Amino acid sequence: MAKPTTAVRQTKKDEEPALKGTLASVFLLGFFIIFAWVSVYFLFLHRL
Amino acid sequence: MTTAVEKVNRRDAKLALAHLFVAFTALALGGFAGLLQTLVRSGKFELPAGISYYTILTTHGVLLGLVLTTFFIIGFQFAAVSRTTGTLSDGSRRTGWVGFWLMTIGTAMSAFFILTGKASVLYTFYAPLQAHAGFYIGLALVVVGSWVSGFAMFTHYARWRKAHRGQVSPLLAFMSVTNMVLWLVCTLGVAATVVFQLIPWSLGLTDRVNVLLSRTLFWYFGHPLVYFWLLPAYMVWYAVIPKVIGGKMFSDSLARLAFILFLLFSIPVGFHHQLLEPGISPFWKYVQVVLTFMVIIPSLMTAFAMFATFESYGRSQGATGLFGWLRKLPWSDARFFAPFVGMLFFIPAGTGGIINASHQLNQVVHNTIWVTGHFHLTVATTVVLTFFGASYWLIPHLTGRVMTKAMNRLAIIQTIVWAVGMTFMSGSMHFAGLLGAPRRSAFSTYGNSPQALEWIPYQIAQAVGGTILFIGIILILVIVINLAFFAPKGETEFPIAEAAAPYERAALALENWKLWIGLVVALILIAYTVPIIDIIQNAPPGSKGYKLW
Ligand code: HEM
Ligand SMILES: [Cu+2]
Numbered sequence: 001m002a003k004p005t006t007a008v009r010q011t012k013k014d015e016e017p018a019l020k021g022t023l024a025s026v027f028l029l030g031f032f033i034i035f036a037w038v039s040v041y042f043l044f045l046h047r048l
Numbered sequence: 049m050t051t052a053v054e055k056v057n058r059r060d061a062k063l064a065l066a067h068l069f070v071a072f073t074a075l076a077l078g079g080f081a082g083l084l085q086t087l088v089r090s091g092k093f094e095l096p097a098g099i100s101y102y103t104i105l106t107t108h109g110v111l112l113g114l115v116l117t118t119f120f121i122i123g124f125q126f127a128a129v130s131r132t133t134g135t136l137s138d139g140s141r142r143t144g145w146v147g148f149w150l151m152t153i154g155t156a157m158s159a160f161f162i163l164t165g166k167a168s169v170l171y172t173f174y175a176p177l178q179a180h181a182g183f184y185i186g187l188a189l190v191v192v193g194s195w196v197s198g199f200a201m202f203t204h205y206a207r208w209r210k211a212h213r214g215q216v217s218p219l220l221a222f223m224s225v226t227n228m229v230l231w232l233v234c235t236l237g238v239a240a241t242v243v244f245q246l247i248p249w250s251l252g253l254t255d256r257v258n259v260l261l262s263r264t265l266f267w268y269f270g271h272p273l274v275y276f277w278l279l280p281a282y283m284v285w286y287a288v289i290p291k292v293i294g295g296k297m298f299s300d301s302l303a304r305l306a307f308i309l310f311l312l313f314s315i316p317v318g319f320h321h322q323l324l325e326p327g328i329s330p331f332w333k334y335v336q337v338v339l340t341f342m343v344i345i346p347s348l349m350t351a352f353a354m355f356a357t358f359e360s361y362g363r364s365q366g367a368t369g370l371f372g373w374l375r376k377l378p379w380s381d382a383r384f385f386a387p388f389v390g391m392l393f394f395i396p397a398g399t400g401g402i403i404n405a406s407h408q409l410n411q412v413v414h415n416t417i418w419v420t421g422h423f424h425l426t427v428a429t430t431v432v433l434t435f436f437g438a439s440y441w442l443i444p445h446l447t448g449r450v451m452t453k454a455m456n457r458l459a460i461i462q463t464i465v466w467a468v469g470m471t472f473m474s475g476s477m478h479f480a481g482l483l484g485a486p487r488r489s490a491f492s493t494y495g496n497s498p499q500a501l502e503w504i505p506y507q508i509a510q511a512v513g514g515t516i517l518f519i520g521i522i523l524i525l526v527i528v529i530n531l532a533f534f535a536p537k538g539e540t541e542f543p544i545a546e547a548a549a550p551y552e553r554a555a556l557a558l559e560n561w562k563l564w565i566g567l568v569v570a571l572i573l574i575a576y577t578v579p580i581i582d583i584i585q586n587a588p589p590g591s592k593g594y595k596l597w
Contacts, residue, residue, distance in 0.1 A: 018363060021370050022355040029351060029395060036399045040409045043482060047412070 056127050056542060057135035061446040063144050064130075065532070067123025068443065070152060071116045072528050078111030079521035086473065086514025089507050091491040100597050101490035102168035109171030110162060115155050117427065118190065120435050121280045122147070122197050125224040127442060128283065129201055131542050132218035133208040140200045147197030154189025157182055168597040170488065172270070173246070175262045178593025181250040184242050191235050191242075198228040209559075216555040219287050219300055220544065226307045227279040229561075233568060234272035234315055241265035249593060256590030260327045261583050267318030268576065271340075275314040277427050279307065281434035284387055285354060288438070290545035292383045295361030298353045300547035304558045306353075309346035312567055313339055316575030320405040324414050327586075332579040333407065339575060340405045347398055354391060360548070382451075382459030383543075386437030389463050390430040393470070397425035400478070415488075418481020421474040429470050433463060436524055441540055443531040450538035455530055462523040469520055473513025480506035 056064065081104045087093040088101055095101065126144055130136055136144065160182070161167040167179035173187075205225050209217060217225075241262045249257045286303040290296055297303070319336035322328055362373020378384050400422040403409045413419060440459055444451050451459075481487075485503040494500040 019356055019359055021359045021362075021373055022352065024370055025355045026348070026352055029348075032395060033399045033402060036396070037403055037406070037409070040403050040412055040482070041406075044408050044412050 054131075054542075056130045056446060059141060060126060060130040060136050063136075063141060063148065064123040064127040065443075065446050066145075066148055067119045067126070068439070068446075068528075069532075070155070071120040071123065072525065074111040074115040074119065074155075075521060076525055078108050078116065079518060081105070081108035081111070083514050083518040086511040088490050090511035091493075091504060091507065092511070100165065100168055102170065102597050103162065103165050105488065106162050106168050106170050107159075110158060113171050113427065114187075114190070117277045117431070118194060119151065121227070121276065122151075122194060124280055124283075124435075124438065124442065125201060125227065126197070127446065127542070128220040129204055129224050131220070132544065133204060133221045136200070136204055137207070140204045143200035143203075144197050147193045147195075147200065150193030150196060151190045152193075154186045154191075154193060157186030157189065159186075161186070165597070172266060174266070175246065175249070175257045175259045176591035176594050178250055178595055181247055184246045184250060188239065188242050188247070191239050194235070195232060198232055201225060201228050214556075217559060218544075219297075219303060219547075220283055222304060222559065223279065223283045223287070223307055226311050227276060227283075229565065229568075230272055230279070230311050230314065231276050233565075233572075234269045234276070237265040237268035237318075238270075256592055258584070258587050258590050260325065260587065261580070263322065263325070264318065264328075264580065264583060267321045268315070269318075270321060271318050272314045274423070274426065275310055275343075277431045279310060281387070281390065281431045282306070282350060284434050284438050285350070285391065287545055288543050289354075289384060289387055290357050290361070291543035292381065292441075293358070293361055293378055295357060295364065295545070296548040297545040298356040298360065298548060300549075301554045301558070302349060302353055304555055306346035306349045308558055308564055309349075310343065311564060312571060313342040313346075315568060316571045317343070319575075319579075320410075323407050323410045327583060328579055329582070332575070336575055337405060337407060339571070341402075344402065380456075380460065382456050382463065383437055383440045385460055386440070386463045387434040389467050390433035390437070393425050393429040393433070393467070397422065397430055400425065413481055415486060416481035417477045417485045417487045420487045421477030421481060424470060424474045424477070429466065429474070433466060436462070436466075439528060439531070441543060443528060444535055444538075444540040445542045447532055447535075448537060448539070449531060449535040450540050451531060451535060455527055455535065458523060459527055462520055462527065465516060465523060466520040469513045469516030469518075471513070473510050473517060476506040476509035476513065480510075 084093075084095065084104050085101070085108060088095060088104075095104065126136070158167070161180045162183065167173075167183035169177040169179045169183070173179060173184070201224060205217065205221055208221065245254075245257050245262050245265075248254045282303075286297060286306075290298070317336050317340040319325075319328060319333045320340045323333055323337075358377060359367075359373045362376035365373075365376040367373040367376050377388070400418075404413060404419065404422060436459070440451055440456070443449075480503045483502055483506075484499060485506065491507070492500065493504075
């Protein structure tokens with residue numbers, strides 16, 4: 001019983017594509033959003 | 049998906065092409081108006097013959113924001129539905145033509161009153177500015193025509209579903225229907241203000257108008273409007289681009305889920321355009337801002353899916369390293385390059401949107417030219433470049449022609465010209481806006497106030513950008529006319545990607561329209577019922593109409 005399950009999981013794992021670049025890209029995207037938002041927020045504080 | 053015909057039927061193609069023809073005509077005229085605006089705002093040029101700046105600006109906003117987009121989208125969706133769920137029935141096609149002519153007659157009518165200077169009320173037609181009744185009636189016809197076309201798509205889709213019980217509908221058909229449901233629900237608001245408030249008032253049947261109510265109904269429509277523009281671009285990104293690059297769609301179910309989330313969260317959020325409106329309580333603004341931020345979820349899902357599609361394809365071609373996959377993408381294919389540049393511009397565009405919707409930051413940018421810079425990134429770059437990229441295969445597919453190498457090269461140049469022009473124009477609009485420069489105003493030094501003098505270099509940069517963009521408009525028109533009438537005869541593919549994984553059961557659950565439409569209605573009622581009752585019950589005396597031009 002246990003054996004086939006692991007086998008299935010094994011093949012599934014092999015099929016997962018490597019998406020390191022995607023991970024890095026979404027992080028860069030997130031940092032850009034935060035950077036821009038915070039910049040305008042400081043402008044807002046500055047003008048209060 | 050074996051049942052899908054590979055080619056759009058010739059008679060359906062005609063219907064789609066008619067829509068594209070009006071769309072590109074609007075682009076030509078509206079683009080010229082845009083050029084004039086940037087020149088006026090630079091301070092170096094004045095409109096001849098006493099033409100008002102607001103006549104030009106209304107022409108530009110209506111033709112590009114409302115006409116170009118709606119016509120392109122409905123034409124594209126008719127083609128997509130016909131391609132994926134089979135030739136339209138004669139009845140559906142005839143209904144589509146009725147919709148087309150209603151929209152076209154309505155557009156001509158509104159354009160007449162704008163160009164004769166009787167409707168310089170801008171594309172948002174805020175009361176108490178009052179246009180000639182013919183302007184509002186023309187707009188109402190455009191909306192009714194779009195409903196008629198929407199029903200043609202709905203009946204066609206329903207027929208497909210009946211014939212294919214238990215099957216997941218083709219992705220592009222599902223997405224087109226989602227977008228038309230969104231459109232139908234949101235245009236009810238604008239139809240209500242136009243038919244019950246503005247038309248009677250402009251005809252003199254009523255004397256006064258509830259300004260806040262009309263603006264609220266407008267923005268109930270105005271925000272989903274931008275998603276109505278964006279979703280067809282996402283259709284191209286999710287369902288077409290993977291095929292164009294030779295890869296597979298990352299996930300079919302993720303795409304469908306993103307569309308349903310857009311449907312749910314793009315409507316009950318109009319107050320984020322009215323954050324500085326004094327007549328709406330802060331609590332309800334807060335509720336709608338929270339709902340607005342929910343839209344970030346499907347947006348980031350889309351960003352992730354695009355990166356993943358590109359990376360998976362690049363790695364399947366042997367790419368290595370963190371970003372090696374970028375080099376494997378087909379950079380010299382305009383069908384890919386134009387939408388890709390559109391995607392890149394969506395990064396600052398979406399970021400700007402998050403800033404606009406944050407209440408405090410909105411006070412920094414509200415009604416400044418920053419906002420204009422923002423939506424020239426979203427609609428006038430991301431959406432429009434994707435539509436251009438789609439036209440490069442859609443038009444030759446529909447006309448039975450092929451795009452030549454020379455035209456493909458011109459299309460690459462067009463994309464670069466647009467990107468450069470927009471970087472200048474939109475970039476300087478953003479910076480000038482942060483320095484307080486107002487949108488929707490011709491050139492003025494405001495009595496040589498030092499603050500207004502600071503804006504002038506940015507305004508000159510806007511005119512430089514606008515001139516480059518106008519060259520971009522000429523290039524796209526050359527390409528489109530070539531593809532429609534002069535390109536060599538032949539077969540062009542309507543590319544549709546396969547999903548990397550087989551259809552999942554989840555996709556079937558996502559077609560539970562009763563559930564989604566029920567949720568849409570519930571969210572709208574939660575977000576709008578109490579504030580609208582308040583706006584009606586506690587209204588100040590209404591306003592009479594003003595014609596300030
Ligand atoms: C040649 C290309 C273009 C140029 C030079 C241009 C220029 C401008 C300028 C200068 C304004 C703002 C003026 C002001 O607020 O005083 C403006 C507004 C606007 N533009 Fe464009 N634009 C171009 C293309 C587009 C495209 C392709 C779209 C839509 C798809 C678009 C949609 C709009 C809209 C909706 C407005 C707002 C009008 C209003 O505030 O009432 N523009 N444009
Ligand atoms: Cu909005």
